[in-house]
Amino acid sequence: MHEEPILQVRNLNKQFGNGCTHCRNKVDRQLEKNYCPICGTVYACQDVSLDLFPGEILGIVGESGSGKSTMMQCLYFDAPVTSGEAFIYNGELNGLNVFQLSPQKQRYIRNHKYGMVYQNPVNGLKMNFSSIGNIAEKLIAAGNRHVSSMESTGNKLLEHVQIPLFRSKEEPQNFSGGMQQRVQIAKALSNNPPILFLDEVTTGLDLSVQANVLDLIKQIQREWGISMIVVSHDLAVIRMLADRTMVMLNGSVIEEGLTDQILEDPQHAYTQRLVYSLL
Amino acid sequence: MKNKTHFAFFDEGSKKEIRRTTLKAVAIPGYQVPFASREMPIARGWGTGGLQLTLSLIGKEDCLKVIDQGADESVNAVSIKKLVQQTTGVELTDQTEDASLIQSRHRIPEVPLTEEQILVLQVPTPEPLRDVEASEYVTKRLHAEEEYSGAWLLLFEQIMKYGKTATGADHPVYVNGRYVMAPSPIPRFDNPKMHTSKALTLLGAGREKKIYAVPPYTDVTSLAFEDYPFTVETFADQACHLCGANDVFLDELVDETTGKAYYQCNDTSYCIDRLNSQEQVEVEHHHA
Amino acid sequence: MGYVAVKGGTKAIEASIERLTYDRLQESEVIEVKTIMATMRALVDQVMSESSLYSPFLAALAIKQAEGSMEEAVFIMRAHRSTLPRLHYSNIVESESMLVERRISASFKDIPGGQILGSTTDYTHRLLDFSLASETKLENDQWMKNYVDKLEQAVSPQDEVLFFPKVVDYLRQEGLFGGHELDDTPPTDITKENLSFPASRSARLQTLTRGQTGAVTALGYASLRGYGQVHPTVGEVRVGMLPIYVGHPNEPEQTEEDSYYIGEIKVSEVESFVPVSVKNEQNEAELDFEIGYGVCYGQNETKAIAMSILDQCLEHPEASFPTHDEEFVLLHIDSVEATGFISHLKLPHYVTFQSKLNSVREVKRKGESNEE
Numbered sequence: 016m017h018e019e020p021i022l023q024v025r026n027l028n029k030q031f032g033n034g035c036t037h038c039r040n041k042v043d044r045q046l047e048k049n050y051c052p053i054c055g056t057v058y059a060c061q062d063v064s065l066d067l068f069p070g071e072i073l074g075i076v077g078e079s080g081s082g083k084s085t086m087m088q089c090l091y092f093d094a095p096v097t098s099g100e101a102f103i104y105n106g107e108l109n110g111l112n113v114f115q116l117s118p119q120k121q122r123y124i125r126n127h128k129y130g131m132v133y134q135n136p137v138n139g140l141k142m143n144f145s146s147i148g149n150i151a152e153k154l155i156a157a158g159n160r161h162v163s164s165m166e167s168t169g170n171k172l173l174e175h176v177q178i179p180l181f182r183s184k185e186e187p188q189n190f191s192g193g194m195q196q197r198v199q200i201a202k203a204l205s206n207n208p209p210i211l212f213l214d215e216v217t218t219g220l221d222l223s224v225q226a227n228v229l230d231l232i233k234q235i236q237r238e239w240g241i242s243m244i245v246v247s248h249d250l251a252v253i254r255m256l257a258d259r260t261m262v263m264l265n266g267s268v269i270e271e272g273l274t275d276q277i278l279e280d281p282q283h284a285y286t287q288r289l290v291y292s293l294l
Numbered sequence: 295m296k297n298k299t300h301f302a303f304f305d306e307g308s309k310k311e312i313r314r315t316t317l318k319a320v321a322i323p324g325y326q327v328p329f330a331s332r333e334m335p336i337a338r339g340w341g342t343g344g345l346q347l348t349l350s351l352i353g354k355e356d357c358l359k360v361i362d363q364g365a366d367e368s369v370n371a372v373s374i375k376k377l378v379q380q381t382t383g384v385e386l387t388d389q390t391e392d393a394s395l396i397q398s399r400h401r402i403p404e405v406p407l408t409e410e411q412i413l414v415l416q417v418p419t420p421e422p423l424r425d426v427e428a429s430e431y432v433t434k435r436l437h438a439e440e441e442y443s444g445a446w447l448l449l450f451e452q453i454m455k456y457g458k459t460a461t462g463a464d465h466p467v468y469v470n471g472r473y474v475m476a477p478s479p480i481p482r483f484d485n486p487k488m489h490t491s492k493a494l495t496l497l498g499a500g501r502e503k504k505i506y507a508v509p510p511y512t513d514v515t516s517l518a519f520e521d522y523p524f525t526v527e528t529f530a531d532q533a534c535h536l537c538g539a540n541d542v543f544l545d546e547l548v549d550e551t552t553g554k555a556y557y558q559c560n561d562t563s564y565c566i567d568r569l570n571s572q573e574q575v576e577v578e579h580h581h582a
Numbered sequence: 583m584g585y586v587a588v589k590g591g592t593k594a595i596e597a598s599i600e601r602l603t604y605d606r607l608q609e610s611e612v613i614e615v616k617t618i619m620a621t622m623r624a625l626v627d628q629v630m631s632e633s634s635l636y637s638p639f640l641a642a643l644a645i646k647q648a649e650g651s652m653e654e655a656v657f658i659m660r661a662h663r664s665t666l667p668r669l670h671y672s673n674i675v676e677s678e679s680m681l682v683e684r685r686i687s688a689s690f691k692d693i694p695g696g697q698i699l700g701s702t703t704d705y706t707h708r709l710l711d712f713s714l715a716s717e718t719k720l721e722n723d724q725w726m727k728n729y730v731d732k733l734e735q736a737v738s739p740q741d742e743v744l745f746f747p748k749v750v751d752y753l754r755q756e757g758l759f760g761g762h763e764l765d766d767t768p769p770t771d772i773t774k775e776n777l778s779f780p781a782s783r784s785a786r787l788q789t790l791t792r793g794q795t796g797a798v799t800a801l802g803y804a805s806l807r808g809y810g811q812v813h814p815t816v817g818e819v820r821v822g823m824l825p826i827y828v829g830h831p832n833e834p835e836q837t838e839e840d841s842y843y844i845g846e847i848k849v850s851e852v853e854s855f856v857p858v859s860v861k862n863e864q865n866e867a868e869l870d871f872e873i874g875y876g877v878c879y880g881q882n883e884t885k886a887i888a889m890s891i892l893d894q895c896l897e898h899p900e901a902s903f904p905t906h907d908e909e910f911v912l913l914h915i916d917s918v919e920a921t922g923f924i925s926h927l928k929l930p931h932y933v934t935f936q937s938k939l940n941s942v943r944e945v946k947r948k949g950e951s952n953e954e
Contacts, residue, residue, distance in 0.1 A: 118439045141426075141447075148451045155450065156443040162453055162519045184454050305667040311774070328776030333660035338922025340929065363933045367591035370929055376595070400933045418926070430909055431779040456945040462938030481937040501919050503776045527940040545932060546939075560933060 019104055020066035021242050022090075022210055027063040027099035029085050032056030049082065049265040059085040061266040063099075067210065072236055072243045074257025074274060076250055076289070082266035083246045084134075087214050089114075090244075091131050092121040103128055105209050126156040130203030130241075134215035136195035139202065142188040146173060146198045149187065150205045157206040172201035176231060193224035200231065204239070211243045217252055229255055250293045254278060262286045302349040303381045308332055312350035312505070316496060319507035324469025325437070326420050331503035341374055342500030344397045344416035348378060351412065352395060357385045359393035364401045364543070364560035371399070388563040400463060402484040404542050404564040407493035409510060415478040417499035420506065422466040422476040442474045445517060453522055465524070468515045469508055477514075483526040483543045488514040532557040537568035606649055618642035627848070627880020628652065632917050633659030634773070634792040636847050636879055653921040656794075660918050668774075673827045673841055674766070677851050677877075680822040682746050684881075688816040689855060695746040700821065749818040750853050750873060759871055781908055786896050790889045791878045793915035801905050801915065802888025805895050810905035812894045814854035814874055821850045821881050850883050852876035854890040858898075872897065 038051035038058075050057040060082045067073050075083045088094045090101060100112040105128060113124060125131075133139040140149050150169040151159075159165050173183050176197035187195045196216055203211055213232065217225040233256060236243060245256050253260055254274060261271040262283065270283045281287045302309065315329040334342040341362075352358065360375045362368035366388040374397065375386055387393050390405040397414040407413055423433045426444035436444065445466050452460040459465075463479035467488065477485060478497055488495060488508055495508040508514060518524035533540035535556045542564065544557040559565035619626060619642040629641040633656045640659060648654035684700025687693045699705075753759050769784030777785055790798060805812050827841040854874035874897075876889030895906045904910045914920060 118435075122439055122441055144447065144451055145454055147454060148447055151450045152443050152447045155446045156441070160446075160520050162450065163521050165450070166454075300665060303665060305665060307667055308664065328778065330772075330774050330776055332664035333657070333918050334664065335658075335661040337657065337925055338919045339924075339926030340922065342922070363930050365591075368930060369591045369595055372591040372595050399929075400931075418923070428909075429779075430913075457948050458944060460941045460945055462941055463934040479934045479937075481933055483937075501923055527937055528944075543933070543936075546936060560936075 018068050021069045021104050022065075022067040022244075023102045023104070024063065024065045024090065025100045025102075027060050027086060027089060027101070028058070028097045029060040029082070029089055029094070030056055030058050030097045046265075049080075049267075058266050060089065060096075063263075063266075063268055065261060065268075065271075067242050067244060069209075069242055070236075070240045071258045072245055072256050074253035074260040075244065075246045075263060076248065076253045076260060077263035078248055080265075081263040083263045084214055086263075087212050087244065087246050091129060091212055092118075092125060103210070122156075126153070126158075127206060128208055128210055130206070130208040130211040132196070132199050132203050132211070132213045132216045134218055136187065136192070136199050139199045140187050140195065143186050145184045146178060146187055146190075146201075147183045149198060150202045153202050153205045168205060169201075172205055173198070175204075175235075176201045191224075193220055193228060196220065196228055197231065200228075200235070204235065204241075207239075209242060211241045213243060213245045215247055216245075218247070218249070225252075232256060250278075250289055254293075262289070299381055301382060302352055303335070303377070304332065304346075304349055309350045312346055315505045316347065316350070316507065319496070319505045320494070320509050322473075323509055323512050324473030324475040324506060326475075326499075326504040326506045328503055329505055331500050334500065335377060336373060338501040339418060340370060341397070341399055341416040343498030343502075343505070344399070344414045344500075345374060345377070345498075346500060347414045347496050347498040347505065348374075348395060348397045349381070351414075352378065352382055352384060354382070354384065356394045357387050357392055359387050359390060359396045359563075360398070361396070361401060361403070361561075361563075362399045364545070365562045367562065389567070390563060400479045400481075401543070401560065402480055402487045404559075404561045405567075406487075407491060409492045411493040413491075413493050413495045415480070415495065415497045417476065417478040417497045417502070417504070419464075420476055420497070420499040420502050420504040422474050437473060440472070445474050446519075449517060449519065449522075453519070459518070459522060459524075466517045468513075468517065470512050470514075474517070475506060475508075481527055481543055482516070482524070485514070485516045485524070485526070490514075529557060534559045534565060537565050537572065539565070539568060613646060615639065615642045615646055618645050624881065625650070625652075627882055628795055628885075629655045629659060631879040631882055631885065632656040632792060632794055633663065634788075634879075635659050635663045653794075653917055656917045657921070663773075670828045670831065672844070673829055675824050675826065677820070677824065677849075678745055678748060680746075680820060680824050680849075680851070681743065681846075682820055682822040684821040685746060685818065686816075687749050687818050689818075690749065693749050693818070694752050695744075746820070748853070750855075753817075753871075759873070777912060779909055780899075781912060783893075783897075786908060786912060787875065787877075787889075787893060789912045789915070790876070790892055793885075793889070794917035794920065795882060795885045797915040797917075797920065798885050798892065799888045801911055802891040805891050805903065805905040810891075810895050810903045811898065811901045812856050812874065812891050812905075814856045814891055814894065816887060816890075817853045817855045817873070819850065819852050819883055819887070821848070821883070823848055848880050850876075850878055850881055850886040852883070852886040852890045854887065854894065856894045 032055055034056045035051060035054035037053045038046065038056055046058070049059065049061070063086050065073065077083045085094065089096045096114050099114060101114055102110060103113060103124065108124065113121065131139060141152065147166065147169040150172055151165045154165045154168065170180055170183055174180060178194060178197060178201070187198050190198065217228050220228065229252065235241065245253065247253055257274045259272065260274045260277050261268050262277070262285070263269065264285050270277065270281070270286050277286065278290055281290045312329060315327050319325065319327045331343070332346060334345055336342060336345065348358070358375065358378055359366065360371045362371035365371065378384065379386060390396065390403040394410060395412050395414065396403065397416070399416040402413065421433050423436055423444045425448055427433050427436065436442070449459050452458070461482065463481045464476055465482045465485055466474050467477050467485060469475045477488060490511050490513065491508065492510055494510050497506050516524040527543065529544045532544060534542070534544060535558055537559060539559055543560045545560045546555050547558055548555055619638050622645065625645055626638050626641045629644060629652065630636050630638065640662065641655070644655040644658040647658060682698060684702060685698045687697060750759060754761055770782050772785050772788045777789065804810060823846040825846050826844050828844055830840040833840050854876070855871045856874050857869050858872050859869060872894060874890035874894035876886035876893060878886050878889065892905065892911055896908045896911060899906055899908065
């Protein structure tokens, strides 16, 4: 791909704890895992860099604790980064390190540039508000003040994610896990975001429901051409969705490349174990 | 061992603190300024926020009017008036025009206020986002980041469920285009009176420990979607059975013998004023 | 002639207050404030604690005026408190300086200094004592004389005042508790500043100690029973008098000699030991102890213990129980706030209800016209 990336992340670091003389210096730091045995500081993300190109799906795979979800939370401003830069090349914010922006500006990015689908729908939806209301919330946040237009947008989206229209005014708390996840996807898409994050979206769902949700994501990517970052511990999910893949271990990126390449010819010992366990 | 009571109940230190808070509130229209909120001789939830404002502002030359849900003679209004008068000796009035300080619970008087007047409103729940977010820590951040989707969402949900917004009193407003504010549970009918009001409006929540303000001539707009405009309560073609007013907020009463509803001005002093001037006209007409 | 407002409200209030006085006086009995102070110590203590104003006389007066209603007495005291200028903060009080009347530990049988059961109802049988219905001053005086005689024979006075070390210090010496550096940051004064979140520990402790006894106990109990993660062992409960000093107002350099003794207050103080799981140097989970702290005016041990539980709960907000949520706990335990807002529901809501009614009717009307 010769295009410019739409999202560029450079040296993202996220740590929990203040560090000590043993672990504070990045160059000398020699930790077996990603935490310091002396002071207990956890280095959840260590110098993570990535480029996301328009229209592609970037998969991030790793075991739990590898830092992949933390990285996504940082990108979505759910958690502050310790250090690092991120740039969005889409209109007015070009060239600004978004981690340095004010909370208001970051909220603007969430409302206009990003969509997010969490593993647990409780984090992404207001369970006791109607499904259509949940979608409207994102539209309202993006500045829409017209009920009828929001209602029709919402209904179209719900139809798209196969929620029957007569249930649009029902609260997601009455829905099955798969349906909740589809409402979340509809909400994430509602403001036409150029970038969509998906965090373990099929974990915890039945296999048949998983397939259904994955099909939906694939279809959305085809039709809408949204750039997506998909985080999963499940290489099967990554294989089905991602054009390119990054492998994370203990907070660091250990391997990246085209998904097919990684599956056929994994370089890192950890990736090799991961790929062979899939086959 | 009898203590000498201070003028206006409080010690001067307490009054100063409340005034400083009030000044900050005036400087940032619609922003809820936290304050320590003293315990008062009347109960929390019974107007202690308003009372603290009144007592911190009142001087010997002031003339005070207190109304509760529109009525000067409602027991709680009387109780508040009594306390203020006992500790200050100021003049009391029922006449809106005569008052320099008006403390009110849940109504703005029908007579337009002037630059010389201060309206103090009693507030039970100052946080307009409380129904969508229980945590004070979070709502404070939402205000700071100007994130009001929650307030709009509440209205949207009502439209989805009932086909229209179904707020009763306390319909949220934008103040000066920045802060979303709970106007205290005044009926929607009174919301427009806040807009570019000539009088200073102060709102005090004693239990929740917040003071906020709408300075004179400030824009106040009720939250409403483009295709669902804000509406006030309507009383169809009803009029006050005493004075005949039909452009005011009416109380609905039931005739005990017939069981039928009839209507009466909620603002009692306004109603009496109208009755008196009608009588004046009749008398003059009669003598002429 | 002209119309005038009906003075209904004014008349009704006057009549109601008269009736209240009538109810208090109708049996023509007068209770002396000093009688309340002398015979209702627990009630006086509780009122002082919840109103955060230490004055047995004023508390007893408030109880008399409130005819024994706790919420009413606390309310009166708090309102009175608002009229008092606050001129000084006391010096820091070290509770080792307490003149201990009662001191027990549920953690150790042999605590340095020994356990002192003191005066407590804990081991009385809660049977109605009908003899109290006809006790006489003469009998009581005789009992007192006998008791004092007995004491004089059994106990000989000492020249020195005996102070008791804290149980937790003994455990610190053993290395079972980590030490903390002295932190003399001036505490938040929640009566002068609005409680803001996240609250400092000083603000939390102040809110808890003036909390309604029933509310603090109920939430502490809820945590203990399962809606919380704190199950403590009481390290030490002590009750006794603490001397209070204030510094010289105009001396920038303070020495202890400059301080003025202004009196003593009775308090109940509790230190609870709460097992918590911490990571050791090898990042393995290990059990350790933390201390929950409770203190309140007067003798009110249940409240102080419940407070120590809630203190620990609020130190661990990560647990997903309401008892660990500081906004949930701190904003709902104050007597004046809770009783005030509940009772405000008695006020007329004519306008607000009319407004809601209007909305409901509009919605219904719209529903009907849609069906047509």
